Amino acid sequence: QTCALPISDSAMMNDLETVGNAQISTTQSKFGGSSIYLDGTDDRLVSPSVQGLAVGTGDFTVEGWFYTNVSSAKGLLQTSDTVGGLKTSYTTGIALGTTSTPYFGVDVGSTNITGSTTISTGTWYHFAVVRQSGTVYLYLNGVSQGSASNTQNLTGTYICIGGYYNTS
Numbered sequence: 001q002t003c004a005l006p007i008s009d010s011a012m013m014n015d016l017e018t019v020g021n022a023q024i025s026t027t028q029s030k031f032g033g034s035s036i037y038l039d040g041t042d043d044r045l046v047s048p049s050v051q052g053l054a055v056g057t058g059d060f061t062v063e064g065w066f067y068t069n070v071s072s073a074k075g076l077l078q079t080s081d082t083v084g085g086l087k088t089s090y091t092t093g094i095a096l097g098t099t100s101t102p103y104f105g106v107d108v109g110s111t112n113i114t115g116s117t118t119i120s121t122g123t124w125y126h127f128a129v130v131r132q133s134g135t136v137y138l139y140l141n142g143v144s145q146g147s148a149s150n151t152q153n154l155t156g157t158y159i160c161i162g163g164y165y166n167t168s
Contacts, residue, residue, distance in 0.1 A: 016045040019084075022162065030065045030124055036161070040074060044162035046084050053079050053093075054155045055131075062094060063128040069121050071102050075163045076127075079156035086163045093156030094129065104145065106138050109152030113138045115145030 022045055025037035036045065066076055078086060079093035095107040098119050105114035106129050117140050119125065128139040131150060138145040 016047050016159075016161065019044045019046060028067050028124075030067070035067070038162040040070060044075075044086075044160050046161075047159040049083075049157040050159065051157055053159060054157050056155070057151050057153050059130075059132050060154075061128060061130045062096070063126070065124055065126055067122075067124045068098065068119065071119070071121055072098075072100060074098050076161070078160045078163055079154070080158055080160070081156045083158060084160065086160050091152070093154055096127065096129065104138075104140050106136070108136045108148075108150050109154060111136060111148045111150040111152070113146040113148050115140055117141075117143065117145060 020041065020043035021039065022043040023037050024034050026034045027037070029035045038044065062077070064077070068074065075095070075097040077097075078095040080086065081092045091109055093109075097105065099105055099114060101114075102119045103115045103117065104119055104125070104127060105112065108129070108131065113136065115138060126139075126141050128137075130137045130139070134149060134151045135147055136150045137147045
């Protein structure tokens with residue numbers, strides 16, 4: 001089931017569309033008294049094409065907060081060159097999510113970094129992915145989770161929040 005409800009960007013530049021029954025919830029919040037709730041069954045937020053997401057071979061930083069109430073593998077965010085933001089194979093963007101271990105990980109193009117911090121349920125986590133001078137760094141709560149060389153051309157202009165190419 002698809003429900004097209006807009007989630008407004010406070011800067012009023014990039015509104016997101018809900019898919020499934022993605023919704024705003026006041027049960028958990030980090031800032032402002034609410035957060036986006038995704039129940040793990042085809043729920044996600046998707047954007048129209050945003051040219052600024054195509055970072056090419058340059059430097060970038062992606063950061064945010066997430067909270068989970070399940071310990072299985074789940075997608076957090078993906079940029080891609082596909083409308084709706086999800087692909088079944090991955091080479092043109094950034095994909096973040098938890099593994100079945102569960103650890104937090106990122107794919108930047110074909111480069112993978114999987115952290116070593118076990119993700120616990122009922123906890124807020126701050127993540128950051130940084131590519132600087134051809135090296136990608138992954139941080140969780142300010143602690144390095146690893147790094148790898150990467151200069152791939154990232155051309156994805158669509159974002160999907162709550163999705164990751166190889167998990168729910």
